[in-house]
Amino acid sequence: MTSSPESGWAVPADADSPHEGGFRARMDITTDRGGPRYGEFSEEIRRLMDLARYACPTPEITDELIDQVRALNKRLEDVQIDEWRSPAGTRIDLPARGNITLPPYEISEGGPDGVVASVTFRPFHLGGNDAAHGGHVAVAFDDLGGMASALAVQGITRTAYLTVSYRSLTPLRTPLRMHTWVENLDGRKAFVKGTLHDGDRLCADLDALFIALKPGQP
Numbered sequence: 443m444t445s446s447p448e449s450g451w452a453v454p455a456d457a458d459s460p461h462e463g464g465f466r467a468r469m470d471i472t473t474d475r476g477g478p479r480y481g482e483f484s485e486e487i488r489r490l491m492d493l494a495r496y497a498c499p500t501p502e503i504t505d506e507l508i509d510q511v512r513a514l515n516k517r518l519e520d521v522q523i524d525e526w527r528s529p530a531g532t533r534i535d536l537p538a539r540g541n542i543t544l545p546p547y548e549i550s551e552g553g554p555d556g557v558v559a560s561v562t563f564r565p566f567h568l569g570g571n572d573a574a575h576g577g578h579v580a581v582a583f584d585d586l587g588g589m590a591s592a593l594a595v596q597g598i599t600r601t602a603y604l605t606v607s608y609r610s611l612t613p614l615r616t617p618l619r620m621h622t623w624v625e626n627l628d629g630r631k632a633f634v635k636g637t638l639h640d641g642d643r644l645c646a647d648l649d650a651l652f653i654a655l656k657p658g659q660p
């Protein structure tokens with residue numbers, strides 16, 4: 443994996459890619475990548491996003507911050523790797539598998555009855571009026587609905603459709619209960635339902651279809 447000189451973004455070097463279709467690569471999931479403090483690193487990045495979202499720096503402080511963030515980005519550019527070997531998304535010991543782009547969640551149950559997780563939308567997940575952005579709620583449902591369907595079909599699934607009904611405001615900074623489960627399994631089709639609760643209050647619910655991928659299907 444190298445960085446594209448034009449964009450500075452990581453680009454895949456596919457000659458040695460371990461990917462064989464679906465979301466996963468032909469390699470073991472490890473909890474070592476990024477080291478024992480990788481979870482702390484992810485949390486500091488989330489904190490950076492939270493603080494940046496609500497910051498109103500003076501022009502002088504903006505200048506200073508640009509230099510500091512550029513230095514941090516330069517350090518990260520030096521350690522780019524492809525998605526299959528990146529700790530973000532494969533560290534199953536960390537909230538949301540160490541994936542900093544997902545709302546952080548912790549799973550308490552996962553099996554034939556579905557998945558139950560505590561999800562906390564961060565300040566940077568703001569939609570407006572101190573409530574979570576609906577798109578971030580859908581992201582959480584997609585990931586945990588995908589997990590429920592994957593457990594049911596014992597394989598990799600992909601979202602065909604996903605409908606979220608927003609029943610009441612979803613608060614930030616509050617551990618919420620998300621439950622996703624397969625209501626009906628019909629061959630490769632897993633019809634998934636889900637709920638998101640703040641205590642007894644229903645914030646949103648899910649109606650989705652996930653399709654089990656065929657071997658090698660991209």
Ligand SMILES: CCCCCCCC(=O)SCCNC(=O)CCNC(=O)[C@H](O)C(C)(C)COP(=O)(O)OP(=O)(O)OC[C@H]1O[C@@H](n2cnc3c(N)ncnc32)[C@H](O)[C@@H]1OP(=O)(O)O
Pocket residue numbers: 584585586588589592599600601602603629630631651653655656
């Ligand atoms: C643990 C980690 C969890 C992570 C979860 C993250 C999940 C994601 O975000 S996935 C990303 C978003 N989704 C995508 O990009 C998917 C893009 N679409 C595709 O790849 C394909 O259309 C795919 C795989 C969904 C289905 O294609 P394909 O495998 O060819 O199946 P296909 O033969 O068309 O359909 C299979 C069945 O599903 C039905 N179906 C497919 N799409 C739909 C749909 N949108 N609505 C209703 N039915 C559908 C078909 O009618 C067919 O039914 P039947 O077998 O009864 O005739």
